[in-house]
Amino acid sequence: MNISIDREALAKSVQDVMKAVSTRTTIPILTGIKLTATASGVTLTGSDSDISIESFIPLEKEGKLLVDVKRPGSIVLQARFFSEIVKKLPQQTVEIETEDNFLTIIRSGHSEFRLNGLNADEYPRLPQIEEENVFQIPADLLKTVIRQTVFAVSTSETRPILTGVNWKVEHGELVCTATDSHRLAMRKVKIESENEVSYNVVIPGKSLNELSKILDDGNHPVDIVMTANQVLFKAEHLLFFSRLLDGNYPETARLIPTESKTTMIVNAKEFLQAIDRASLLAREGRNNVVKLTTLPGGMLEISSISPEIGKVTEQLQTESLEGEELNISFSAKYMMDALRALDGTDIQISFTGAMRPFLLRPLHTDSMLQLILPVRTY
Amino acid sequence: MNISIDREALAKSVQDVMKAVSTRTTIPILTGIKLTATASGVTLTGSDSDISIESFIPLEKEGKLLVDVKRPGSIVLQARFFSEIVKKLPQQTVEIETEDNFLTIIRSGHSEFRLNGLNADEYPRLPQIEEENVFQIPADLLKTVIRQTVFAVSTSETRPILTGVNWKVEHGELVCTATDSHRLAMRKVKIESENEVSYNVVIPGKSLNELSKILDDGNHPVDIVMTANQVLFKAEHLLFFSRLLDGNYPETARLIPTESKTTMIVNAKEFLQAIDRASLLAREGRNNVVKLTTLPGGMLEISSISPEIGKVTEQLQTESLEGEELNISFSAKYMMDALRALDGTDIQISFTGAMRPFLLRPLHTDSMLQLILPVRTY
Structure with a gap:
């Protein structure tokens, strides 16, 4: 292999395929990145055998020459060193040339690296996937x-x-x-x-x-x-393979309550900040649990107690609050995760009692749903 | 104590005094921050007994009211919780009020924290320093x-x-x-x-x-x-105390060579980048050592070898190179630290042989000097 390649394009591709390279692997060659140069461009591959990523650098892109392949071929180079080297090379162009015994010379300006490479034929093949049913x-x-x-x-x-x-x-x-x-x-x-x-x-x-x-x-x-x-995800010049997990996923539809006893609409950001503060002292504890209580006038109280440290009380005005009075405890972390995932200003929360899972969803759409199990505190 | 205080000013002061608070201390009260409110403002103190920091918040600054002291007094609050709380309080103004048994109530908008405080009288006194000879x-x-x-x-x-x-x-x-x-x-x-x-x-x-x-x-x-x-450093509204180390500092003047056999002037940035690359493969090794060799025509070669990984060679044009030929090895880390400390474009390096310490300094000033001992490689 003997190529001349644009440093930035190479650095971007190396950074992408590095996401699949693990330093802890039982297959030594997988600590490397495979480079393959053909008449049409250069392909980089990284893999930890669960995830494999392939990034392709074409000869040119948007009229800019990226690669000049003087001699096709392939080599595997230590990912950690190769990625550091590519990041720090001084010139815009990098020459990569393999010699006997997989010795690889990387040149840029007055820098020259001579790296001990590995035989690319020993690098595992990527899964062959029939592209029949694509969405x-x-x-x-x-x-x-x-x-x-x-x-x-x-x-x-x-x-x-x-x-x-x-x-x-x-x-x-x-x-x-x-x-x-x-x-x-x-x-x-x-x-x-x-x-x-x-x-x-x-x-x-x-x-x-x-x-x-x-x-x-x-x-x-x-x-x-x-x-x-x-599963294979294909974006421009990028292939991302992942193995799937074996086994049957549990049926989750039956977990989702279809009725509710207390329903509220709150401003997601204000609610998130109140939960965040209410849990500040509770983070020490085992469960990071906060308590939510409905008050008259559409108000909520969110509180937590850590006996040694102190007590927090937050009050919050809901946009609307309907149904039964409620007194429920839940993980502040789960609530904050769910609120961050739900984009949108106002969200609806539906409860079916203090011991039943409750639902968070955006207003006006059923395309998204977050469910949280409460925590027993008695 | 009962005060009303600007949240931003408080947060800035808390952040400053936190620099002195250690979570690992044998004196439990030092995990806290001391607040003292007087007629002239609020003083915060943090200390790990080696370093103590005192930050003062005046009643007003640049015409803006910062503190309203309704009842003077003092309290010690757990630094970690207090700093998190102050950061996340919802309103621009914070009320802090102490009750019996050092219970402290922190209020802002609809948030209320009740924290178990500690007796400020038990907080160690800061050193009393006579301000006779100030520079x-x-x-x-x-x-x-x-x-x-x-x-x-x-x-x-x-x-x-x-x-x-x-x-x-x-x-x-x-x-x-x-x-x-x-x-x-x-x-x-x-x-x-x-x-x-x-x-x-x-x-x-x-x-x-x-x-x-x-x-x-x-x-x-x-x-x-x-x-x-x-030693005490006094900036505006800030006191920084540090203990001094006991013992006599070694006489260092005699270590600094007064003559040189090889002198070079190099561009600091280019030299730093070349050393950085030359040491990329050597970082694994014990010493992170690179070798510098003078070449004809005012050129330098910087290189390192890691038998298993490979070899790097960097060439660099000096601005000037005078005196004996040189072949010297040194820690790349020490060299990079020194180059980063020396502000300035061009720097002068003076060697007195491969086994003697060498000097780096900026051109045209003797106000700064970096000395590095070489590494024996034979």
């Missing part, structure tokens, strides 16, 4: 959907299936659900696809977090391809 | 002097005296010196004082770092008062 979501919407659900996955490996987000595709709609069995986040979006497709898979939360980091904020479409054990 | 340095210059020396203090407690910076005042000049016995940083400044004063003290590096963080960037004068075991 599309704009990149910015995909990032929003991920942000609004992925925080609710379980961080415990007790039930591994709950560390992923359930993606269900049916009737031209994608329903994403995450739960750690104490709270649940759900978001629906319309999708575009040529054929009527239907899937029911579980994508690891970690994969979705990494995907979210490398997607641009624009609204260009991302192609999504599902297979039995892999 | 002055503008705040921004003081911060620069600290930045240019404090990084070179020792981080090891083997010789505790070396964890401080030696401040010597004599003939209207302050000379600051720090060394960890592998490198040395020295900076001189003229000072202003009414009397001829002379001191020779050692200030803990940690104290200077914290002081630097809370000083404003302006050029208003900071009064400095020295005693046998304390």
